[in-house]
Amino acid sequence: MADQPHRIVIIGSGFGGLFATTALKYARNVQVTIIDRTTSHLFQPLLYQVATGVLSQGEIAPPTREVLRRHKHVAIQVGEVTDIDLENRTVTSEAPFGPDLVTPYDSLIVAAGATQSYFGHDEFAVHAPGLKTIDDALELRARIFGAFEFAERETDPDVRARWLTFVIVGAGATGVEMAGQIAELAHRVLPEQFVNIDTRTARVILLEGGDEVLPSFGGKLSTYAREELERLNVEVHTGVFVTDVDAEGVETNSDDLALRRIGAKTKVWAAGVEASPLAALLAAKSGAEVDRAGRIKVEPDCSLPGHPNVFAIGDMMTLQDLPGVAEVAMQQGVHAARMIRRAIAGKGSRPFYYLDLGSVATIGRYRAIASVGPIKLNGVPGWGVWFGVHLVFMTGFRNRASALAHWGVSFIGRERSERTITLQQAIGPMAARRAALYERQADLDEQSSA
Ligand SMILES: Cc1cc2nc3c(=O)[nH]c(=O)nc-3n(C[C@H](O)[C@H](O)[C@H](O)COP(=O)(O)OP(=O)(O)OC[C@H]3O[C@@H](n4cnc5c(N)ncnc54)[C@H](O)[C@@H]3O)c2cc1C
Numbered sequence: 443m444a445d446q447p448h449r450i451v452i453i454g455s456g457f458g459g460l461f462a463t464t465a466l467k468y469a470r471n472v473q474v475t476i477i478d479r480t481t482s483h484l485f486q487p488l489l490y491q492v493a494t495g496v497l498s499q500g501e502i503a504p505p506t507r508e509v510l511r512r513h514k515h516v517a518i519q520v521g522e523v524t525d526i527d528l529e530n531r532t533v534t535s536e537a538p539f540g541p542d543l544v545t546p547y548d549s550l551i552v553a554a555g556a557t558q559s560y561f562g563h564d565e566f567a568v569h570a571p572g573l574k575t576i577d578d579a580l581e582l583r584a585r586i587f588g589a590f591e592f593a594e595r596e597t598d599p600d601v602r603a604r605w606l607t608f609v610i611v612g613a614g615a616t617g618v619e620m621a622g623q624i625a626e627l628a629h630r631v632l633p634e635q636f637v638n639i640d641t642r643t644a645r646v647i648l649l650e651g652g653d654e655v656l657p658s659f660g661g662k663l664s665t666y667a668r669e670e671l672e673r674l675n676v677e678v679h680t681g682v683f684v685t686d687v688d689a690e691g692v693e694t695n696s697d698d699l700a701l702r703r704i705g706a707k708t709k710v711w712a713a714g715v716e717a718s719p720l721a722a723l724l725a726a727k728s729g730a731e732v733d734r735a736g737r738i739k740v741e742p743d744c745s746l747p748g749h750p751n752v753f754a755i756g757d758m759m760t761l762q763d764l765p766g767v768a769e770v771a772m773q774q775g776v777h778a779a780r781m782i783r784r785a786i787a788g789k790g791s792r793p794f795y796y797l798d799l800g801s802v803a804t805i806g807r808y809r810a811i812a813s814v815g816p817i818k819l820n821g822v823p824g825w826g827v828w829f830g831v832h833l834v835f836m837t838g839f840r841n842r843a844s845a846l847a848h849w850g851v852s853f854i855g856r857e858r859s860e861r862t863i864t865l866q867q868a869i870g871p872m873a874a875r876r877a878a879l880y881e882r883q884a885d886l887d888e889q890s891s892a
Pocket residue numbers: 453454455456457458459477478479480482484485486487488489490521522523524553554555556573574615616718720755756757758766767768769771802803
């Protein structure tokens with residue numbers, strides 16, 4: 443029927459999903475449903491600042507309903523997508539409460555992103571959380587600030603040393619940013635706030651399997667980043683692979699015996715990514731291939747082979763060796779939305795072309811690197827570019843204003859205003875241990891009375 447709206451389902455309210463939705467704002471006669479397991483749009487590049495107490499979670503993850511409140515033709519559905527039926531054109535989602543929902547579509551955009559990869563060792567995750575979600579950032583924040591608190595009340599010097607040792611695995615942007623921030627906490631923010639410990643004795647150890655830090659920048663910028671990290675008292679070790687992780691530390695394959703076993707209570711995993719499981723699901727159903735990171739190979743216009751009305755975009759797809767960065771997801775979101783509008787208008791599809799606007803990574807306060815085409819910047823100019831880019835791309839004026847205030851407090855001043863640890867986080871592990879002890883005692887009592 444001519445006046446039936448064209449039903450567009452978008453999976454994911456991250457960069458790809460949000461930019462696709464906003465690119466459809468003025469499309470006529472469409473009904474958009476955006477499905478995400480969270481209620482917010484997450485600005486992942488600033489997760490490390492939540493994990494280290496600079497920003498609050500609300501500043502980098504505004505509610506999707508608020509962000510899209512002026513998009514009258516958009517319905518928002520909270521739920522985990524568990525199935526996509528390409529033949530009958532439906533998406534199934536589940537939530538902890540309420541029924542499973544089956545949502546029909548005429549066009550589908552899947553922008554479900556990527557998750558942390560432990561290279562076949564998912565058991566490491568318990569001791570070394572990654573940094574992909576707000577939950578991860580709050581967990582790490584509690585572990586990092588908690589480590590200083592528990593070191594303060596520890597009397598055994600060996601255990602105290604383990605509380606004051608932080609190991610970061612992987613020297614990509616996330617690993618470098620986390621290492622730089624934890625070092626700044628130990629050396630600049632916390633020293634005067636503790637009595638029994640000197641936080642400046644904390645060790646921050648960055649382990650990287652490759653030859654250099656920030657390998658995607660390479661050359662002089664990578665060398666600069668390493669030197670600046672070392673100036674911040676971060677111990678950087680390249681060519682070292684982590685082979686095991688437990689509650690008390692990590693093991694590595696290093697030739698240096700001192701690095702074979704590193705005692706550290708706090709570990710951060712920033713070493714690898716793999717595509718959302720929805721990529722494998724779509725590949726199995728469409729006959730498309732996946733690469734080693736589980737990303738689905740899409741057609742030049744980002745659609746699935748044999749399914750011109752279904753698009754996979756952002757971190758979960760692979761096309762022309764494009765990097766897994768926000769800019770790719772945003773531009774592909776806009777492109778997929780345009781291809782759907784063209785299809786509705788009876789026009790043919792067009793290939794996606796990526797406009798590389800450059801990349802930035804920060805090492806610490808006033809220290810960053812930026813690569814924009816032939817222009818390479820470091821130090822304060824690099825940091826200026828980082829600052830501007832992040833301010834421009836943050837969602838919402840209120841979030842920008844509030845982040846500016848927090849950056850002032852943290853970078854000009856010496857404070858971290860967002861370092862709350864909830865009782866659940868601090869006492870929860872203790873309560874769990876006590877419950878396990880009670881359970882064991884009850885078992886023993888039962889056995890002895892039998
Ligand atoms: C710590 C960190 C730092 C980064 N720093 C930078 C940087 O400095 N510069 C840069 O360009 N890029 C950076 N990136 C990468 C960038 O954030 C990603 O490339 C970008 O977010 C990809 O966008 P996307 O839309 O593909 O996926 P995402 O933004 O990850 O969005 C995926 C969405 O899908 C939802 N979802 C997933 N599975 C399901 C499901 N089954 N059902 C329902 N919903 C689902 C998720 O909840 C999420 O909201 C960083 C990433 C991380 C993790």
